[in-house]
Amino acid sequence: MSSLKRKNNSAPDSNKKPKVNASITSFFGAPKSSPGAPPSSPLSGAKRPDAPALKFDKAKWVAGLTPEQKRHLQLEIQTLDSSWLAHLKDEIVTPEFIELKKFLESEVKSGQKVFPPREDVYSWSRHTPFSSVKCVILGQDPYHNINQAHGLAFSVRPPTPCPPSLRNMYIALGKDYPSFKPPPNKSGLLTPWAERGVLLLNTCLTVRAHDANSHAKRGWERFTQKVIDVVAQRRTRGVVFLAWGTPAAKRVAKVDVKRHLVLKSVHPSPLSASRGFFDCGHFKATNEWLALRYGEDEVIDWGLGNCSTLVKKEVVKKEEEVKEEDKEEATPDVVVGEFDDDDFEEESKILQEMGEEGKADSVKSE
Incomplete structure (x- = not known):
């Protein structure tokens, strides 16, 4: 596997303020440890471990459920990965979740079709076990047409073509990494990212067919907020949160930015992407931060499909090059562009049109 390293032939000008799209290392300096944590070199990886793993006896927990809880929680018992169930078991037995x-x-009993398919509602937990999370990308509503949603935010399985927001994500990736090429056949399958530690989490985990946002404010928001909170609290070595659009930004408002990296931008939907998303630099910034925190072997390969492998490793600033004047007393969020609460509705309209076109093509083929 060949690798391409980004050369840095000139030292940064310490008199200039860092730009939004500048190297994340020059913007933040070395990651800061929480009070009381042992010091670590930004190039040697963090020394402080994550919070101790929870001891969880799934069989014993299931045996302790009431008959009603067992009846309603079969999907969670069967398909929610045990590494997540250990952290979410108390949440899913609450009256609100029931x-x-x-x-x-x-919904199902009344004849409504619900997406994603039942077995895929918690696929994010199986593709990205809790201990593997390096980065969290927050979505909103699952895709609501046939053969679209499969439990990973922004992702679709073949032969469904890549949706508009994901196409814009590919454009932003190409700006961060010129070697990146979108996968062949208009693919939008993001399971490789999930399996490399990118948690692709939607705010709502289900939706009624052809009815965007139809399962909002029914309880999923509380559950997925718990997922975010658990990552922020228990993955103490630090992860990257990518929050695109106003709703996603609100979900990470309480994340400790001294421990984690929080990057915000407008949503990648066609309605808002031109207001700053294409040049947000979040994919490269994620890897630069992970390289400083854990070492270059722990950065994310953003390559997809059969395209040429996207380079993981980068040349990062050596520790002695990190200027004291570049460091900030507190680690701020990086915000790019202006947010729009209705961004995802534009995406939903486009996806609806895609679905109608698919239905028309199917009728013609018959």
């Missing part, structure tokens, strides 16, 4: 499950059951 009410959410009752609502979903009523």
